[in-house]
Amino acid sequence: MKGFLGVDVGSVSTNLVVLDERGNVVSLIYRRTQGQPINAVKEGMKEIQADLPGDIEIIGVGTTGSARYLSGVMVGADIVKNEITAHAVAATHVVPQVRTVLEIGGQDSKIILLRDGIVIDFAMNTVCAAGTGSFLDHQSTRLGIPIEEFGSYALQADVSCQIAGRCSVFAESDMVHKQQMGYRMEDIIYGLCQALVRNYLNNLAKGKELLTPIVFQGGVAANAGMKKAFEEALQTEIVIPKHHHVMGAIGAALLARGTVRDGKTNFKGFEIASIDYQTRSFHCKGCENNCEIVRIQVSGKTLACWGGRCGKWEVATAEEAELLLQTSI
Amino acid sequence: MKATAPHMGRLDLVLKDIFSRTGIDFVMPPRTSAKTMQLGLRYSPEFACLPLKVTIGNFIEAIEAGADTLLMAGGVGPCRFGYYAEIQRYVLQEANYKFNMIVLEPPAVGWKLFIETLRLLAPGKSIYQIWQIIRISFRKARIMDKLEKYALKYRAYEVHRGDTTEAHKKALEIMEPAFTDMEITKASEKAFAVMEAIEKDMDKPVLRVGIVGEFYVLLEPFVNLDVEEYLGHMGVSLERSVYLTDWISPSSKNQIMGISDEEIARAAKPYLNHFVGGEGLPSVGHTIIYAKEGFDGIVHLFPFTCMPDTIAKSILPQVSRDLDIPVISFVLDEQTGKAGVLTRLEAFVDLLASRKKHRELARV
Numbered sequence A: 001m002k003g004f005l006g007v008d009v010g011s012v013s014t015n016l017v018v019l020d021e022r023g024n025v026v027s028l029i030y031r032r033t034q035g036q037p038i039n040a041v042k043e044g045m046k047e048i049q050a051d052l053p054g055d056i057e058i059i060g061v062g063t064t065g066s067a068r069y070l071s072g073v074m075v076g077a078d079i080v081k082n083e084i085t086a087h088a089v090a091a092t093h094v095v096p097q098v099r100t101v102l103e104i105g106g107q108d109s110k111i112i113l114l115r116d117g118i119v120i121d122f123a124m125n126t127v128c129a130a131g132t133g134s135f136l137d138h139q140s141t142r143l144g145i146p147i148e149e150f151g152s153y154a155l156q157a158d159v160s161c162q163i164a165g166r167c168s169v170f171a172e173s174d175m176v177h178k179q180q181m182g183y184r185m186e187d188i189i190y191g192l193c194q195a196l197v198r199n200y201l202n203n204l205a206k207g208k209e210l211l212t213p214i215v216f217q218g219g220v221a222a223n224a225g226m227k228k229a230f231e232e233a234l235q236t237e238i239v240i241p242k243h244h245h246v247m248g249a250i251g252a253a254l255l256a257r258g259t260v261r262d263g264k265t266n267f268k269g270f271e272i273a274s275i276d277y278q279t280r281s282f283h284c285k286g287c288e289n290n291c292e293i294v295r296i297q298v299s300g301k302t303l304a305c306w307g308g309r310c311g312k313w314e315v316a317t318a319e320e321a322e323l324l325l326q327t328s329i
Numbered sequence B: 001m002k003a004t005a006p007h008m009g010r011l012d013l014v015l016k017d018i019f020s021r022t023g024i025d026f027v028m029p030p031r032t033s034a035k036t037m038q039l040g041l042r043y044s045p046e047f048a049c050l051p052l053k054v055t056i057g058n059f060i061e062a063i064e065a066g067a068d069t070l071l072m073a074g075g076v077g078p079c080r081f082g083y084y085a086e087i088q089r090y091v092l093q094e095a096n097y098k099f100n101m102i103v104l105e106p107p108a109v110g111w112k113l114f115i116e117t118l119r120l121l122a123p124g125k126s127i128y129q130i131w132q133i134i135r136i137s138f139r140k141a142r143i144m145d146k147l148e149k150y151a152l153k154y155r156a157y158e159v160h161r162g163d164t165t166e167a168h169k170k171a172l173e174i175m176e177p178a179f180t181d182m183e184i185t186k187a188s189e190k191a192f193a194v195m196e197a198i199e200k201d202m203d204k205p206v207l208r209v210g211i212v213g214e215f216y217v218l219l220e221p222f223v224n225l226d227v228e229e230y231l232g233h234m235g236v237s238l239e240r241s242v243y244l245t246d247w248i249s250p251s252s253k254n255q256i257m258g259i260s261d262e263e264i265a266r267a268a269k270p271y272l273n274h275f276v277g278g279e280g281l282p283s284v285g286h287t288i289i290y291a292k293e294g295f296d297g298i299v300h301l302f303p304f305t306c307m308p309d310t311i312a313k314s315i316l317p318q319v320s321r322d323l324d325i326p327v328i329s330f331v332l333d334e335q336t337g338k339a340g341v342l343t344r345l346e347a348f349v350d351l352l353a354s355r356k357k358h359r360e361l362a363r364v
Helices: A037-051 A068-075 A083-094 A133-143 A147-155 A168-181 A185-204 A224-234 A244-259 A270-274 A318-328 B011-022 B034-043 B050-064 B080-094 B111-121 B127-157 B163-175 B181-196 B215-219 B227-233 B244-248 B261-268 B280-292 B307-323 B338-363
Strands: A002-009 A013-020 A025-032 A057-064 A100-104 A109-115 A118-124 A214-217 A277-283 A292-298 A301-306 B002-004 B069-073 B100-104 B207-213 B236-240 B297-303 B327-332
Touching: A002 A037, A002 A068, A002 A083, A002 A244, A013 A037, A013 A244, A025 A037, A025 A244, A037 A068, A037 A270, A037 A277, A057 A068, A057 A083, A057 A244, A068 A292, A068 A301, A083 A100, A083 A109, A083 A118, A083 A214, A083 A244, A083 B338, A109 A185, A118 B338, A133 A147, A133 A168, A133 A185, A147 A185, A147 A224, A168 A185, A185 A224, A214 A224, A214 A244, A301 A318, B002 B050, B011 B127, B011 B244, B034 B050, B034 B080, B050 B069, B050 B080, B050 B215, B069 B080, B080 B100, B100 B111, B111 B127, B127 B163, B127 B181, B127 B227, B127 B236, B127 B244, B163 B181, B207 B215, B207 B227, B207 B280, B207 B307, B207 B338, B215 B244, B215 B297, B227 B236, B227 B297, B227 B338, B261 B280, B280 B297, B280 B307, B297 B307, B297 B338, B307 B327, B327 B338
Parallel strands: A002 A057, A100 A214, B002 B069, B069 B100, B207 B236, B207 B297, B297 B327
Antiparallel strands: A002 A013, A013 A025, A100 A109, A109 A118, A277 A292, A292 A301
């Protein structure tokens, strides 16, 4: 059996997906990045390999997410893509007619508008992460309610409790205030969902035409309270794909399917899970810019470098990078 | 007198040339770097726009390198730029730096003051001589601008990544020592030959994008996170709405960029019918002109808290819809993360490419 691997390493979660040639999900892994992307990818590779049918042959790999270059070097990616494109590709695969994608992840939120399967506009949160998964996570810990149950609490709300959602710090103060006043937890949690939706729509959707079908994806889409708040605010039904939490990885796998020709993949195999990777950074002395360069190594040998302004580190092959290192440090 | 001025693109080369002709020592501050930014931030008001912070850093580094006279451009608003020189003087004095400051106010403030200031910078020279110096230095500067314009346009076509940047550097080195009119003509031929010798693949599918926005962030690569090179490497051929000599020359013709102030204002008229300071009006006008010329998209850059371009930003979505051209705006300041900008740019280029492909398929 042949398959495509997609890897999405984000701030909060690291997701791996294997699709078959028709684009159906064969296996998926969702785990926490915990600030250690290398480890998360290695563990993810181990887990997904154990879950896959024995005769699987990976014929293409794509990576996305904020650690896309790092994970791309590790797994031998055929394509490395930004998460906006990856999410759009995945959404059109699952709902071909989709015209609006709402995506809320760990620290990013995005909106993507499509017409006839083509992305025509997008926006990503710029100034503040209020309303993203990390904030909900933080509140669930503070309130002692597991994040998985947040949604069901929100659905039990009777009255809507207004929470100030423009800034996460003030939102928290406001929640504390409402708690002290004696509001029910359910009402507060749903109020929070409404505040986040308001914040999202004000920041990202301002002036944009949100046409149906609307797909809601990303880790936060698991929260039924958020879905309800979106439906209420937009006065329409919202579609949540079955694999909403790993759509980035699905997109990366689909992009790999579109890239690889004649079965020539750069995939390095699941064995990379047992390789010991080291990263370190140094200042390039090549010019007065003094850029900070990140180097990823395996047993003393350089795999790749990146981070400079001029781009010479990014284009260098492993051998060229070794040569550059001798002259630039 | 050891004069200095802030960096802005290759303004350093132009000033070095002018001062070598007027006989004044010019101290070139170290190129703008993270250290420059840190120094500037330490002394600047938090809510000032980014160019003020960076140029204060430039001045501090220049004073530390031995400069005693700071040269700064003035202005008449409504953009805050016209007030920079006064703030810089105040901030640097408060930080106990010793210096003189010469503010070159535009002729709009008064011709008499303008000419007096020029005399200070060219001691012992007659008005005619000053005019000759400016003429020849500007001629050289325009050639350097044209080289830059060439690099912006053709980087997308280069076969070996990095060749254009390398050739551009070499071309400027050829131009730098040229002194007389004849030498400048010769150097210019040589410099363009270097650019034309870059191996290019003109059949490559390339996107055409216009860069518009506030002049300082457009002209200073450190501040705009080198977006031009980044886009060029992604296969985007660029046209920019301002070049150095277009900005420093009082003429409204904008020789290098090629669209006059009057044309820009006429184009912008349905959306914005008067000057709002800085590049507010040009950002709108350029977007419209580029859209009509069939560009694939527009990248709009400006510093955080920049009033004129904030006005433009609120108008551009309407222009984008009416003329069917994608526009992406970036607000830059010292808090801007490069990763975030590049991720969005990459997605924007994907959007432009798939749009173009879709349209070409529809046409067949």
